[in-house]
Amino acid sequence: MSLPHVLLGVLEARPMSGYELTQLFGASTRWVWSAPQSQIYPALKKMEDNGLITGEEQTRGTRMTRTVYAITDEGLRELKEWIGTPLPIPPSRDALEVQALYFDLVPAESAKRVLKEFISEQETALEHAEAHEARLLAKDTELLRERMTKRPVEQHDRMARLKAHVFAGHAAVARTRIAWAQEGLRLLDE
Amino acid sequence: MSLPHVLLGVLEARPMSGYELTQLFGASTRWVWSAPQSQIYPALKKMEDNGLITGEEQTRGTRMTRTVYAITDEGLRELKEWIGTPLPIPPSRDALEVQALYFDLVPAESAKRVLKEFISEQETALEHAEAHEARLLAKDTELLRERMTKRPVEQHDRMARLKAHVFAGHAAVARTRIAWAQEGLRLLDE
Structure with missing residues (x-):
């Protein structure tokens, strides 16, 4: 599963909320990697637990909050390591x-x-x-x-x-x- | 999941045992559709329950038996129906x-x-x-x-x-x- 690396790659551009990420995966990113919303939030949670990203609560208006995720140094290191590693060809299923x-x-x-x-x-x-x-x-x-x-x-x-x-x-x-x-x-x- | 249709397509050639099918999926068929042994046997069981194939016990030697699966008329109908149905493009994950x-x-x-x-x-x-x-x-x-x-x-x-x-x-x-x-x-x- 490469979803964490896809998310790290996107967050390398700038910090984003889970909502922004699901919007991207519904639009441009889906041409390269398709992921439903139901996978994105759990992946972010796990990546945060593993120290690859940090989530920061932001207040919007009077009562709304959202979590904005930023890539950490550890996350950037993991992303670069993965980018340079030859991966096995995925199994054929066409x-x-x-x-x-x-x-x-x-x-x-x-x-x-x-x-x-x-x-x-x-x-x-x-x-x-x-x-x-x-x-x-x-x-x-x-x-x-x-x-x-x-x-x-x-x-x-x-x-x-x-x-x-x-x-x-x-x-x-x-x-x-x-x-x-x-x-x-x-x-x-x- | 198209594995049942891949299996029906192979069995259209001739009846085969589960073992023969797993050998094929480990060799030539994997270039088109890769499936581990752990998926093939349960798929065959379910296809048999659904009347798409029939299993026949064959005795080999004095104590060994094996089940040989043959496509049924219903299975052939299902295969042909599927072959002629446009399918959605699978999601990109490269x-x-x-x-x-x-x-x-x-x-x-x-x-x-x-x-x-x-x-x-x-x-x-x-x-x-x-x-x-x-x-x-x-x-x-x-x-x-x-x-x-x-x-x-x-x-x-x-x-x-x-x-x-x-x-x-x-x-x-x-x-x-x-x-x-x-x-x-x-x-x-x-």
Whole structure:
């Protein structure tokens, strides 16, 4: 489970409340790592117990309070250690591939509907990845701007290019999968 | 969870014991769907209870027995129904991508070690996918031969091409990822 490391990576930009984190995981972060709210709060609690983050109660208005979490030196050390450690490839579990293995068992039209739906989802993912790559290259995301304030200006271009490259990879995989599915549509008609 | 459908797909070739199934999931099937032995036996039990498969006790030698599972008509119907149903894209959880998002936080050498390890794993996956694609195109796998015995000869080429196409897709994605990681190595040196 890498959720703690994903959370540490986000908090490296700036301290955030649990609510802000769940909002991020519902929006931009979900393209890289999807986590439901039900996992995020327990993970934060455990990370706090382990000294990777500290929670600070903040008062909002007269009665509302919220906890804002900040990464600790220990948390930053743990994050850096994890980033530089080769991880085992996760096990393969791709339901579409299993479906595609048995497309010969169903009418071509059913199989084509599955592939067309997949192409449409991959096109959405591609569009998001290309847009996010462009925003990162333009240093135009809130989190990147916050991270850059803590780093020498001569590192900013490299930071932006390395982060953009992750989304360039997303886009390239999506394009490869779309081409694969299109070839599948052609094969089904044979 | 698609494990029952993966098992139904395998059993469509021929009846197998739980032991044979776990051997398959430890070898060829793991490239498409990885499942530990601890999941396979309970899944078979539940599928039997649901009438998707039937188990038959076979005696081996004087005292050994084993249960051999066969797909039922109901199981085949369920498998075909599932194959033709578009599924939601699974949530993104790619730890390497999270690591790569923060490569700017660690020495270039650590990040490069992670990418080089990834390239080596992807090269293994590519090699397997290309070899399996070639074997399927040559109709040279045991399971495909067994499936073909139940189908008219004029369908055999299409069956082989559709199944080979799944591994062609694996290979294409592995090549895309290798190119991505190589570009990452170049960016880290900037």
